[in-house]
């Protein structure tokens with residue numbers, strides 16, 4: 001890679017790159033439009049209105065997921081409550097059967113066994129009641145949480161709607177700007193000699209979108225490498241229509 005050297009070993013440019021003259025100015029005009037199209041296409045995908053809208057959509061989706069999660073937890077608490085109620089009813093029925101049985105029992109040993117069984121049932125019943133209270137409290141806290149989440153989701157949905165509209169308008173504007181650049185591109189390409197256009201398209205494809213660039217402060221604006229004084233002299237001696245390439249990146253140089 002040659003870089004800004006002008007020593008005696010530096011070979012001079014061997015002359016014009018292409019045997020024909022080229023309208024490098026017109027090629028450079030086309031290059032400017034293509035670069036503007038690339039920038040506008042890139043900007044089109046990251047308009048601030050898109051970023052803002054995407055963010056609020058993500059926020060609303062997260063709220064919806066959160067609400068569903070709380071609702072599911074509430075539903076499973078409700079299912080457990082239903083089960084507790086059935087179990088409590090069974091325990092109550094069992095206890096009243098035992099109470100009736102106790103009245104008919106004469107043997108103190110059997111009576112004691114029955115009383116013990118009733119105590120165990122009562123303890124189980126208390127446990128179920130405690131768990132039931134815990135579940136009811138949880139469910140009421142979940143109700144409050146859902147109300148808060150719903151109102152946030154509603155506010156988010158409202159701003160989502162207005163941001164969607166702003167996004168649509170910004171996208172429309174960007175598309176129309178791109179459309180007019182495409183029109184200018186068509187005209188600029190049509191104005192070029194077909195052979196120049198073919199050279200331009202081939203270089204552009206091979207060189208990351210930049211086929212033509214300028215020399216500024218002794219350096220190529222395509223690759224930023226300095227061009228040696230000997231090479232600059234040689235380039236200056238050529239007429240403006242003679243195609244000269246950057247010794248480093250091989251892009252066509254406009255001067």
Ligand SMILES: [Zn+2]
Pocket residue numbers: 220221222223224225246247248249250251
């Ligand atoms: Zn270069």
